[in-house]
Each structure stands twice: as structure tokens, then as C-alpha cells.
Amino acid sequence: MAVDMERIIQCIKEGDQDSVQAQLQEYNIQYSECFFFNVEEKERRKSLAAALIRFIRMQLQPGVLIVCLRSLRILSRDRQALAPLVTDMALLTLARYGGITSFPLTLEEDRDIELYTYVNNVDISAIDVQNDTKSGPRAELNAAAPAATNIKTDTDSPSMHAATAAVTITKTQTQSSPNAAPCAETFPSIHDGKAEDVDKTDRHAKNAKGTRSGSHHIDANSNAESNTMEALTEHDCTNTRPDAHSVLTRGKRDSGREREEEDEEGQDEREVWRKEAMKALCNIIYNSQKAQERASILRLLSGLSERLKKGTQAPEPSSSQFYELRLLFLLTALRPELRAQLHQERGVSMLTTALEQCLEVQWGEEYEVLIDPTARPVSKEVSQRAMEILKTLFNITYSVRRQKPDEEDAALYRHLAAVLRHCLLLLCDGEERTEELQGHTVNVLSALPLQCLDVLLSVRLSEGSREWEGVNMDCVHTLLVFMQKRLDRGQKEKLTPVLNLLMESSRAHKETRHYLRQQILPPLRDVANRPEQGPTVRGQLVRLMTHVDTDIKYCSAELLFVLCKENVSRFVKYTGYGNAAGLLAAWGLLSGGSRVGARSAVGGQYSSDSDSDTEEYRQAKGRINPVTGRVEEEQPDPMEGMTEEEKEEEARKLINMFNRLSHDNIIQPMGVTTDGRLAPLSGQLRDCTLEEERESEGGSEEEID
Numbered sequence: 185m186a187v188d189m190e191r192i193i194q195c196i197k198e199g200d201q202d203s204v205q206a207q208l209q210e211y212n213i214q215y216s217e218c219f220f221f222n223v224e225e226k227e228r229r230k231s232l233a234a235a236l237i238r239f240i241r242m243q244l245q246p247g248v249l250i251v252c253l254r255s256l257r258i259l260s261r262d263r264q265a266l267a268p269l270v271t272d273m274a275l276l277t278l279a280r281y282g283g284i285t286s287f288p289l290t291l292e293e294d295r296d297i298e299l300y301t302y303v304n305n306v307d308i309s310a311i312d313v314q315n316d317t318k319s320g321p322r323a324e325l326n327a328a329a330p331a332a333t334n335i336k337t338d339t340d341s342p343s344m345h346a347a348t349a350a351v352t353i354t355k356t357q358t359q360s361s362p363n364a365a366p367c368a369e370t371f372p373s374i375h376d377g378k379a380e381d382v383d384k385t386d387r388h389a390k391n392a393k394g395t396r397s398g399s400h401h402i403d404a405n406s407n408a409e410s411n412t413m414e415a416l417t418e419h420d421c422t423n424t425r426p427d428a429h430s431v432l433t434r435g436k437r438d439s440g441r442e443r444e445e446e447d448e449e450g451q452d453e454r455e456v457w458r459k460e461a462m463k464a465l466c467n468i469i470y471n472s473q474k475a476q477e478r479a480s481i482l483r484l485l486s487g488l489s490e491r492l493k494k495g496t497q498a499p500e501p502s503s504s505q506f507y508e509l510r511l512l513f514l515l516t517a518l519r520p521e522l523r524a525q526l527h528q529e530r531g532v533s534m535l536t537t538a539l540e541q542c543l544e545v546q547w548g549e550e551y552e553v554l555i556d557p558t559a560r561p562v563s564k565e566v567s568q569r570a571m572e573i574l575k576t577l578f579n580i581t582y583s584v585r586r587q588k589p590d591e592e593d594a595a596l597y598r599h600l601a602a603v604l605r606h607c608l609l610l611l612c613d614g615e616e617r618t619e620e621l622q623g624h625t626v627n628v629l630s631a632l633p634l635q636c637l638d639v640l641l642s643v644r645l646s647e648g649s650r651e652w653e654g655v656n657m658d659c660v661h662t663l664l665v666f667m668q669k670r671l672d673r674g675q676k677e678k679l680t681p682v683l684n685l686l687m688e689s690s691r692a693h694k695e696t697r698h699y700l701r702q703q704i705l706p707p708l709r710d711v712a713n714r715p716e717q718g719p720t721v722r723g724q725l726v727r728l729m730t731h732v733d734t735d736i737k738y739c740s741a742e743l744l745f746v747l748c749k750e751n752v753s754r755f756v757k758y759t760g761y762g763n764a765a766g767l768l769a770a771w772g773l774l775s776g777g778s779r780v781g782a783r784s785a786v787g788g789q790y791s792s793d794s795d796s797d798t799e800e801y802r803q804a805k806g807r808i809n810p811v812t813g814r815v816e817e818e819q820p821d822p823m824e825g826m827t828e829e830e831k832e833e834e835a836r837k838l839i840n841m842f843n844r845l846s847h848d849n850i851i852q853p854m855g856v857t858t859d860g861r862l863a864p865l866s867g868q869l870r871d872c873t874l875e876e877e878r879e880s881e882g883g884s885e886e887e888i889d
Contacts, residue, residue, distance in 0.1 A: 187211040189228045196235045201248045204239070208251045212258060221262045233259045234268035237277060246453040253281065253460035260467035269468050270475040275482060278468075281461035282511075283504065284487035455503045462507035469514050476518050485515055485522050489529060496537045501569070509538075509572035516579040527580040535580075536600045539573045542566055545606060551598055551639040553606040557648070562612045567621050570607065574624035582631040589633050597636035604629050605640050608662045622666050623678065630681045634688055641693060652699040660689070660696050664703060671724045676736055679728075683739035690746045694790075701747045705758055708801045715760045715813040722758065729763050741767045749790040752776045760813025768860075775860040 187210050195203040221229065233256065240252050256278070260269055268274060468475045479485075492508055495501050516523045539545075543566070546554040562570070577600070589597060607625040612618040629637065640659045650657040667682045690697035704721045716726040728740035741764070748754040752773050756764055768774050797805070809816045823831055845851045853865040 187214055189225070189232050193232055193235050196239045199242075201245055205245075205248045205251050208255045212251065212254050215258050218258070219261050221264070223264065226262070226265050229259055229262055229265040230268055233265065233274075237268060237271075237274045240281070241277060246457070249281075250453065250457050250460060253278075253457050253464065257460055257464040257467065260464045260471070263471045266468060266472050266475070269464075270472045270478060272478060272482060275465070275468070275475065275478055275484070278461045278465050279482075279484055279487065281457055282465055282508070283458050283462075283491050283502075284484060285491075458502070458504040459507055462504055462511060466507060466511050466514060469511065469518070476515075479515060480519050480522055485512070485525060486529075488512055488515070489526065489531065489534065492538060493534055496534065496541050501541065506565070506569050506572060509569060509576065513572055513576045513579065516576055523580050523583075526576075527584075531580050532577065532600065533596060535573050535577050536596070536603060539570060539577075539603055539607075542569045542573065543603075543606065543610070545603060549644070551602040552643050553602055555606065555609060561614075561618075562610055562621075564613050564617065567612045567617050571621055571624050574607070574621075574628050578624070578627045578631055581628065585631050585633060587633070589636065594633070594636055597632050598639050601629065601632060601637055601639045605643070605659050608659055608666075619666065619669065622662070623681075626663070626666065626681045626685055630685045634692055637689065638693070640689070641695065652702075653695045655695040657695075657699050660686075660699055664700065668721055671721065676728065676731065676733065680735050680739050683736075683743050687739065687743040687746050690743070697747060697749075705744070705747050707798045708758070709798050711801060711804045711808055711815050713814055715758060716763060726759050726763055729759065729767065738767070756810060757813075760811060762811045763813070769862050772860040774856045774862065775858070 187207065189211075192204065192207045192211065195207055236252050236256050236259075240249060240256075244252070256269070259265065269278075469479055488508060488511060492505070492512065495505055495508070512526075516526055543562070546556075548554045584593075604625050608622055610618070610621065612621055629640075641655050641657075643656045643658070645651055645654075645656050650661045663682060663686055667679065667686065670676075670679050670682070686696075686700060690700055704725070710718075716723055716730075722744075725740045725744055728736050729744075731737045731740075741759075744759060745755050745767075748758060752768065753776060755768075765774070804815050807815045823834070826834070842851070842853065846853055854862045855865045857863045
């Protein structure tokens with residue numbers, strides 16, 4: 185049986201808290217997993233949302249307040265009925281209940297006209313009468329603790345009467361439409377406290393595919409933040425039944441999860457309503473561009489930052505911190521000016537501290553995090569908070585990669601890189617969650633200035649460490665294994681960040697390059713197969729060199745090229761000229777040699793040691809086809825038995841055919857210029873005149889006659 189929303193609104197206007205609680209509990213149960221709403225009920229949902237916003241500004245019993253906030257969270261999923269929830273009063277009220285109490289702007293009470301637009305048919309006189317019993321419009325703000333409730337006051341969260349101070353400011357000009365930022369993975373929306381990955385293909389194209397780039401390398405949640413789609417069942421949202429709605433099919437992230445009410449048993453009521461308010465805010469910000477603009481103008485970010493700073497100073501984080509971090513991620517992902525603001529307000533330092541607290545980091549020597557080999561895997565809750573922090577860190581750092589940091593910033597980024605190294609080596613509760621945490625970590629590492637990543641190799645060797653040339657290679661090996669897993673699973677769209685990170689680390693640190701070359705490009709022994717064949721890492725990377733995605737193509741080629749010390753002949757040896765020709769042409773290296781200059785200026789200083797060949801390669805070297813990169817079977821000579829005159833005649837015919845194709849613009853003959861690039865041959869083949877062609881054709885006809 186469908187819940188009567190008009191009856192709920194009537195109970196709200198009568199101020200009957202018990203009836204409101206009973207009605208809303210039934211509503212919440214019925215719509216707890218609903219994400220596709222009946223269009224015909226849109227106006228009723230708007231009225232209910234508006235009435236609830238007014239209602240929670242009253243003095244309510246804690247249980248009633250929690251139920252109301254849970255209903256608002258459900259209503260916040262419907263993008264078509266968000267109008268009452270994107271008003272300043274609604275946003276600030278929810279922010280206050282979420283624990284965001286620091287607002288630098290002076291607030292005015294009861295001036296949000298937009299909210300009343302959606303309650304024209306709702307008699308709110310009963311609500312106003314109760315408020316009018318106070319002495320004046322400011323009485324609610326200055327009232328003492330509620331006498332009729334068991335609500336405790338707290339400086340970090342609103343009491344039932346103090347929440348009424350969360351109202352609107354005078355409207356200002358809204359800002360222009362923002363461009364979505366790259367993020368570590370896809371942008372998730374919060375429903376029932378679960379992270380639902382939403383299909384944002386266009387935005388994901390700009391996502392964390394690697395910010396270490398020239399013109400061919402771009403970011404990642406995007407890609408920042410991101411990857412696994414929840415299974416959504418298509419439903420008809422325009423069903424003529426007034427109570428029709430559609431339910432989200434439970435995906436793998438939701439399976440086995442206990443009901444939210446059961447999870448919240450025993451929790452402080454204040455923490456429960458904080459979480460519900462933050463969930464609703466996350467949904468509203470994600471679903472509404474206007475809400476994003478208003479949140480920026482209302483400076484919610486400043487209050488949220490203050491809340492998180494207080495959390496990092498507490499012995500342990502609050503249970504609502506995950507949703508605070510999620511809201512911070514959404515604000516920085518969707519509003520460019522907020523990314524800049526958080527970065528200027530030392531957000532990197534704050535988030536690094538939060539990450540240290542989340543992972544309980546223990547420091548050894550400078551820039552060295554101690555790792556306990558006996559520690560238990562990181563729990564799901566901790567890893568979720570860490571990933572939200574990492575996604576936000578990527579949002580505010582991806583633009584600093586090409587900036588030269590000063591001494592203070594360099595120390596900060598090195599400190600962060602040391603914590604990120606710890607994240608890479610952590611084991612989470614489940615292999616999938618471990619890889620997800622590593623993916624977000626790689627995104628942030630790829631956004632940091634390259635000169636600050638030396639701390640990844642500066643850790644002392646310990647028992648069980650991977651050592652190469654006296655350097656600890658645990659971090660590099662973890663990145664290599666991470667890349668291999670994504671290659672084996674065909675997750676090509678997620679490869680760009682780690683490919684860029686390995687490439688630039690190899691260019692800057694010879695120990696890294698030597699280790700990766702030994703793992704990826706060992707001395708050639710198999711010369712019977714093409715370079716792109718086989719399950720090896722080398723074979724998979726060579727196959728990516730001809731991928732349709734230009735970013736993946738260039739990133740994989742760059743990594744192999746750097747491992748070959750940017751030497752063309754060595755690069756062709758390991759990849760085959762056929763796979764490398766297009767990239768060499770783009771780089772201006774068709775004439776051979778080594779690439780020097782701007783693209784290899786950062787740390788691209790290579791030793792002059794020669795490439796050691798195996799005995800198998802030396803024996804077969806003369807028979808290797810440089811185009812295919814393997815030993816080809818001997819083919820019969822097509823000109824065997826022909827005289828020199830016949831060979832010249834065949835060559836002339838071939839030139840004439842190319843000339844005709846070029847004259848008809850079917851092909852364009854190209855040649856290699858002195859700077860190693862392709863350029864048109866400027867009519868060199870067209871010097872063969874039509875008269876010469878006719879003579880040649882005439883001579884052929886006479887021979888036939």
C-alpha cells in the first residue's frame with residue numbers, strides 16, 4: 185500500500201510528532217531502495233521536502249529528527265524534485281545538522297522565498313504558531329536547551345532549536361557552469377550510505393589517466409575517480425500507478441550489508457542524524473548544479489574544512505567522517521574555484537594529516553613510515569575513508585605537477601609521498617579493495633612534482649625487501665605488479681596513470697629504469713615470434729602501441745622508449761619497426777638516433793653502456809626482419825631469372841603506378857626529412873611525365889604485338 189504523502193504533510197502542519205514519525209517510518213521502509221521515482225508524484229515530493237525542511241527547524245524529539253532526515257535523504261535522490269532542497273535555508277540547515285557550524289557569512293532568518301514556493305498548498309500556520317510562541321524571530325536562536333526533549337547541546341552540532349539559525353543569506357549572482365575536474369575514479373552518489381558508481385563516460389575520459397604528460401598524457405576518478413558499474417535494472421518511471429517506483433538492484437558493494445538501522449544501533453543519536461544530514465547533502469550537491477553554485481557562495485567548504493581539522497585532532501574520527509570526506513570530494517570535483525580555495529587554505533596538509541590518522545601511520549626516520557608485517561589487513565571502513573581522502577588530494581594537486589615547488593611545498597609533498605608509499609604497500613580486507621586503494625594512490629603520485637618522489641626509493645632496506653643496486657625497490661615492484669594485473673585483466677582505460685608514473689620515475693632514477701628493464705625488457709632470446717605476441721609484459725605493452733586510444737598508445741610507447749634509454753635502434757629491436765614507425769614519425773625520429781631536448785629534459789640523462797645481446801639473438805640477428813621484429817621464413821626471389829633490362833622495366837612500371845595513384849590523390853608519397861619527420865615528396869615522383877608513361881606503354885604494346 186502506497187504511503188499518503190499528503191497525510192504526512194498534514195501531520196507536519198499539525199505538529200504531531202508521533203504521527204509524523206510513524207508515517208515517515210513507513211515511507212522510508214517503502215522507498216529505502218528506490219532510485220527511480222514516479223514523475224506524476226513529483227510535485228507531492230517537492231511539497232513533502234519543503235515541509236520537512238521547515239519541520240526539522242523546530243524542536244523535535246531525536247527519533248523524529250532522525251526519521252525526517254532519513255526521508256530527506258531519500259527525497260534527495262530525485263533530481264526532478266530537488267528544488268526545495270537547493271535553497272540556502274535547506275542547504276544551511278542540513279549543513280548545521282551535519283556538524284558544519286562555521287560559516288563566515290552573516291545569516292538572516294526566514295528570508296528564503298524559494299522554499300515557500302513549494303508549500304503553497306501546505307498550511308504551515310501550525311508550525312509558525314509554535315515558533316511564534318517564542319519572543320520574536322531571534323528567539324529560536326537564543327533559546328535555552330529544549331525542555332521537552334532529551335537532546336543534548338553540542339558546539340559541533342546543532343541542537344533542535346539552534347538548527348533554526350541555519351537560514352539563508354541575501355542572494356548573490358550565481359557563478360558560471362563549472363567544468364568537471366579529473367578525479368581519481370568516477371563520481372559516486374550517496375544512497376543509503378553506499379557508494380554507487382555512476383556512469384560518467386565523458387567525465388571519465390578526462391579522469392585520472394595520468395597528469396604526467398606532454399600533449400599525449402592526460403589524467404584519472406576520476407578520474408579522477410572510477411571503474412566498476414553497479415547493476416541497474418531499467419524500470420518505467422512513468423507508470424500510471426500513483427504508487428509506482430523502481431528499485432535499485434543490489435550490486436556487489438551492497439550484498440551482505442546489514443540494514444542501516446541495525447548498523448546504527450547503539451550509536452549516539454547525534455552521530456546518526458549527522459550522518460543522515462551529510463548523506464542528503466552529498467546527494468543534493470551531486471545531483472544539482474544550482475546546489476553546487478550555492479554551496480560555493482555559502483562557503484560550505486570553509487565550514488567543512490574546519491570540521492575535518494577538528495576531527496584530525498580528536499583521538500579517533502567520528503562515524504560521520506566518511507560522508508564529510510565524500511562531500512569534500514564532490515565539492516572539489518565539481519567546482520574549480522573550490523579546488524583552488526582548498527589548495528590555498530593548506531588543504532594538502534590537512535588531508536595528509538587526516539590520511540595519517542586514518543591509517544595510524546607510525547614514523548621512523550625522515551620521510552620513512554614504519555610498516556608492521558604482523559598488522560592485520562586494513563578494514564573496509566578505514567580503506568573507504570582513505571580512498572575519499574586520496575580522491576580529494578588528487579583534485580587539488582593535479583595542477584601543481586608542472587609547477588616548481590618552493591622549499592616549504594617540496595617538504596610537504598615529500599611528506600605526502602612517504603604516506604602514499606605506505607598506502608601502496610598496505611593490504612586491505614580483500615584483493616579488490618587493495619587494488620582500488622592502490623589505484624587512487626597511483627593517481628595522487630602521478631599528480632605530485634616529480635622531484636618530490638625520490639622518497640619512494642630512499643627507504644632503508646629491511647629483511648624481505650626487494651633490492652636492486654643497493655636501493656629498496658618494494659614500491660617500484662608494487663607498481664609493476666599493479667600494472668601487470670590491469671594488463672592481464674584488459675583494464676586498458678585504467679593504465680595511463682601507472683604507465684606515466686613508471687615512465688617518469690625510470691627517466692629520473694636509473695635504479696628504477698634498470699630494475700624495470702630487467703623485468704619488462706630482459707635480453708632478447710625469443711626471436712621466432714613477433715614482439716607483440718605472447719603473454720609477457722613486453723608483448724602486452726607492444727600491443728598497446730597500436731591501440732586506438734592515443735593516450736594509452738603513447739604512454740606504453742614512452743615507457744618502453746625510456747627503458748631503451750630513448751635510443752631508436754634499441755627501441756626498434758624490442759618492438760619492431762612496424763609497431764614503432766607511427767610513433768617515431770610523431771616524435772621526429774624516423775632517421776634514427778636518440779631523442780634529446782625538451783621531452784627528455786627532466787632527468788633524462790643516460791649512461792653510455794651498450795645493450796648486451798644474448799647468444800641466440802646474435803646468431804639470428806642477420807635474419808631478423810626489422811619491420812616485424814622476428815626471423816622470417818626465407819621467401820623465393822620474385823626477380824630470379826630476370827635480366828637487368830627486365831628488372832628496370834618492372835621498376836618503371838611500379839613508379840608509373842605510384843605516380844597515377846598520387847596524381848589522382850589516392851595516395852600521397854612521403855619521404856623522411858633531415859629532422860626525422862615525414863613530409864610530402866614535393867612532386868619527385870611526378871617528374872615522370874605522362875609522355876614517358878605513354879612511351880613505356882607503347883613499347884610494351886609493340887612487344888606484345
